[in-house]
Amino acid sequence: MNKFPVSRISPALNDPDLSVNIAGIKLRNPVIAASGTFGYGKEYRGLLEIAELGGICTKGLTLAPRPGNEGTRIHETPSGLLNSIGLENPGIEAFIEKELPALRELGPAVIANLSGSSIEEYAKGAALLDSSSIDMIELNISCPNVKAGGMAFGLDPEAAFDVIKPVRRSAPNKPLMVKLSPNAPDLAAVARACVKAGANALSLVNTFKAMAIDIRMRKPVFENISAGLSGPAIRPIALRMVWELCDAVRVPIVGLGGIATAEDALEFLMAGAVAIQVGSATFAHPPAMNEIISGIGDYMRQKGFLELRELDIRKNPGK
Amino acid sequence: MNKFPVSRISPALNDPDLSVNIAGIKLRNPVIAASGTFGYGKEYRGLLEIAELGGICTKGLTLAPRPGNEGTRIHETPSGLLNSIGLENPGIEAFIEKELPALRELGPAVIANLSGSSIEEYAKGAALLDSSSIDMIELNISCPNVKAGGMAFGLDPEAAFDVIKPVRRSAPNKPLMVKLSPNAPDLAAVARACVKAGANALSLVNTFKAMAIDIRMRKPVFENISAGLSGPAIRPIALRMVWELCDAVRVPIVGLGGIATAEDALEFLMAGAVAIQVGSATFAHPPAMNEIISGIGDYMRQKGFLELRELDIRKNPGK
Amino acid sequence: MSSFPAAKRCFLCECLSYDEINEETISLEFSWPGPQPRGGQFFMMKAEFGGVFLGRPISTAGWEAPGILRFIIARRGRGSEELMNLRPGNRAELSGPLGNCWADAGAVIPEGPAALISGGVGVAPLACYAPELGKRSYDFYAGFKNRPYGLENVKPRSLVIATEDGSEGLEGRIPDFFSPKGYSIVFSCGPVPMLKTVAAICEESGVPCYISMERHMACGTGACLGCTVKTRTGNRRCCADGPIFNAVEVVW
Amino acid sequence: MSSFPAAKRCFLCECLSYDEINEETISLEFSWPGPQPRGGQFFMMKAEFGGVFLGRPISTAGWEAPGILRFIIARRGRGSEELMNLRPGNRAELSGPLGNCWADAGAVIPEGPAALISGGVGVAPLACYAPELGKRSYDFYAGFKNRPYGLENVKPRSLVIATEDGSEGLEGRIPDFFSPKGYSIVFSCGPVPMLKTVAAICEESGVPCYISMERHMACGTGACLGCTVKTRTGNRRCCADGPIFNAVEVVW
């Protein structure tokens, strides 16, 4: 009479495990708020279930406070967004003192997005973060919106190596994820240099270098001329890059770029990403990340998957 | 009493001149149907005023007929489109015999989009076109959807030089426009190599290498895995590339990538493009090109511009 | 291949009526100042303020008056959902009529009774064609999930209805209740598994069978080569060489 | 800085009514199960099936009943056009209430008559605020292109209306008919040139003046730093530190 053995197993046992371990940090699920799109965590309170998230990346932090860029900072494009914020932030010390305690309280893993305009600045910032309560550093060598540093370090394998090495030394206690630029001429080479220099994980993509012209004023919309493109518009390109990168290096890859729905997130997880970040989509629809988390679970239940890594279609081509 | 001298000038004299001369070929206006999105011209008859267009680029042509790719060929993305047609075409001889006569009748300049998988094939195709009635060759060294040739020639300056040189020799009577790939690691270097090899004009962008995964089937949507992304989604990136390229080389640049409205077209013309092409937008809204032509005229009238080249905001920063 | 159908046009058209057929299916009427379509033809349809990039191919279901077209739309993904969200006062861009028509196929076939076989919203292009049959006698086989719809203007010799839940007519799938015997020609539109079955039983009986194929489309006009249907004589464009194909030609 | 306003929420809300005010302006009512906003607060609003990527900031104009919010929307670009295309039965996602409110500013100001000065759709947040003033006396100066609107629930000591075409009230722009003399505080919302003029004449007279600023917004919550308003004490976020600012603080 034992025709339906599944009914005898408690449902909890068949429930998929959405947790993921990235370089020693355990996230309850693979959905992380992307840097610069979620402030310091509390801004979105009420509009989504923040405690449910796997992690939160802070706005890009620099050693000294920065006022950010002048002029227009955001400009909508078809299914996307150009931004030129220019790393406005209160500086790492003020962050640790004023923002981090409340951010820690929210529940998700705290990932500090670190930027700088010189190797020294990066290294000093990393040292400060190393002795704070953050869980992980995301090293931003891919910001297209600052004049010195930022993306310059992410375009060239040697430059990337040269900045990561000292950061790795200054922050020996924190896992280091390096955020790559889709604008790099040879992404795989940059990625390999990052790993060689000690990166424990890689995240990509940061925004694509792009621009807009104000035809009424007859000048570029942004004072820096170019700005960074994000949002669903870039997703097919970002996915292709994540797919290729998962083939090129052996460290965990966190995929992002235009993810707005569980279906989108599943594409990246199937391409080999161990986790994903959601940026601009939260602007358009604040509960997007909660829906993504439950949608991933639903899909796994439907397909009978118990662990996230079963999603990777190259490592687990079955089903 | 001569208070309103303007009223004495015939309106025709104040009407902007939308014509443009590209490498000796005069187009009545700068709006060209992009290759692969307008068939051989007649397919859209009835849905827009084809005779009004500045030019029509044919579907990519190869020496021998090609059946194109297997499996899914198009896939919609947010504000964009992935395609993997794979250069299905009847071959250049059949084109000249069966399609060209009707295409010529339509009115706009005829630009033959030429592709190939070897230098010899490109050169032989160019020779056939050279003795036909087409107005210009657009050399496609940027198709991401064929295994041999195609984009490979467009990623590397030397490879580009090596294919253009013989094509230039085989088609001495036709102006040669080379269509560049946005996927090139160093676009400016490729562009300079094209000019050195004899290109009279450059067009960009072709599609961006991108992909999609079918989460239900758990496999890439396209048999070739990657496909080419086009449509408004890519416009801000394409515009930035056109802007940079106009600074890097001295030949006329024809800009494209996601142009759907007169405002979009004006952005490219202001960035320095001498003309523009419209591809995917025609799918979404067939009369788009007619609206773009009249919208450019309206804008010029409003601003008091008489010639297209006044639009370039770097060469004519006034107004 | 289509010589019959009228020239195509593109207009921004006002939605005149919205009717809910069931939770998954609605019908819309639009004003249409362009040429009248023939049964089997379709339009690329795109909401004026929609979020999808491309129009969606939708078959004409018929018209009550000239200058007005009726469509039946079923929920599939985002594109159909947006169209189902249209209400009177909203507008959509319609390009068409596109593709060939059933009459192109039927015209070359000897007289005799025809069978029209539909599954789900596949009823639309066949119901639109039925009045064109004039005095030619035909039987209509229509399958639905539950409540039937779209058959108002259909006056067949015999009407066979099947529903998956048995709520009306026969219980089951429509091909189970169909035999090509006695028909000079068969026209069918519906889900792929149904078309395959219908095509197979017609081929066995040697009865000509024409089916309307579905592909994702970008241009709808034959320009992009994105909607390939593989046939025994090579690639065909679903939108321009079809959507209606001789079933024996199709390579599935 | 806003302590008063209630927690924010996000819901997909049904459009309950659509009214055309004039060719360029409409009013919409939505069901809203979340916390009641205060005058001056706004919502990020996005049509369920729209084509723009981001929501658009729209101020609450008021409500006839709890659980229902009214908005007045003017045509500017594609985003506002999509919202103007909503009809009863359609839905939009609303996130809010967002930003600070007039009361945050007014609360710290000594008693005395207030002046509320609006231009165009700027009438909405001020008309929403008016009932909150309770027994405090206020005058309302409202400027429009042509026919006035949005003033149904406004019960001022005196109502001054100006229209650009002179079709109703005074002919001209509203700042021409306003003097800060006799007011203890001024609240204003409208086009930038108007706000600048109002702010300047208030500063001259030493009357406190609060203005609602407009910026393109991505998040609307203070997270993205995209909507910077420059003030004498540094960058402020229009959405979270505003939209209402003390006019003397603003660096134009």
Ligand SMILES: Cc1cc2nc3c(=O)[nH]c(=O)nc-3n(C[C@H](O)[C@H](O)[C@H](O)COP(=O)(O)OP(=O)(O)OC[C@H]3O[C@@H](n4cnc5c(N)ncnc54)[C@H](O)[C@@H]3O)c2cc1C
């Ligand atoms: C000539 C023609 C006439 C048509 N007439 C009508 C009509 O009158 N009424 C009507 O409701 N529909 C009609 N259709 C179908 C309609 O075009 C599709 O339902 C619509 O394009 C789906 O778009 P979507 O965005 O809603 O779904 P999508 O997001 O495109 O698809 C949703 C889901 O359905 C699957 N899917 C979609 N299309 C196909 C396909 N072709 N084959 C296999 N799987 C698919 C996708 O994989 C996806 O999972 C017609 C199609 C054609 C080609």
Ligand SMILES: Cc1cc2nc3c(=O)[nH]c(=O)nc-3n(C[C@H](O)[C@H](O)[C@H](O)COP(=O)(O)OP(=O)(O)OC[C@H]3O[C@@H](n4cnc5c(N)ncnc54)[C@H](O)[C@@H]3O)c2cc1C
């Ligand atoms: C707090 C707040 C409350 C608001 N409340 C209302 C309201 O109740 N009702 C209402 O109708 N509108 C309101 N607005 C304005 C409304 O948000 C804008 O009209 C809308 O976002 C414009 O979007 P769009 O896509 O229609 O136009 P866009 O395409 O964004 O703009 C169209 C044109 O207008 C210009 N433009 C747009 N925004 C600005 C700007 N901020 N400054 C200068 N030029 C600009 C653009 O350059 C463009 O040429 C409010 C704005 C804010 C910040």
Ligand SMILES: Cc1cc2nc3c(=O)[nH]c(=O)nc-3n(C[C@H](O)[C@H](O)[C@H](O)COP(=O)(O)O)c2cc1C
């Ligand atoms: C307004 C804005 C600000 C951003 N700021 C940062 C930043 O400070 N540091 C960083 O590494 N990335 C930053 N990003 C990039 C995002 O984290 C993300 O990489 C990018 O937006 C692509 O993801 P999305 O398409 O999901 O938004 C920012 C993006 C936006 C839109």
Ligand SMILES: Cc1cc2nc3c(=O)[nH]c(=O)nc-3n(C[C@H](O)[C@H](O)[C@H](O)COP(=O)(O)O)c2cc1C
């Ligand atoms: C379906 C399709 C087929 C295409 N075929 C060709 C081709 O044969 N040759 C070519 O040079 N470009 C081809 N392209 C690229 C377009 O000409 C154009 O470069 C690209 O789509 C970007 O422009 P858009 O965003 O306006 O579509 C094709 C694009 C699409 C969408």
Ligand code: FES
């Ligand atoms: S959809 Fe473009 S050829 Fe059929």
Ligand code: FES
């Ligand atoms: S809109 Fe994001 S901070 Fe104001």
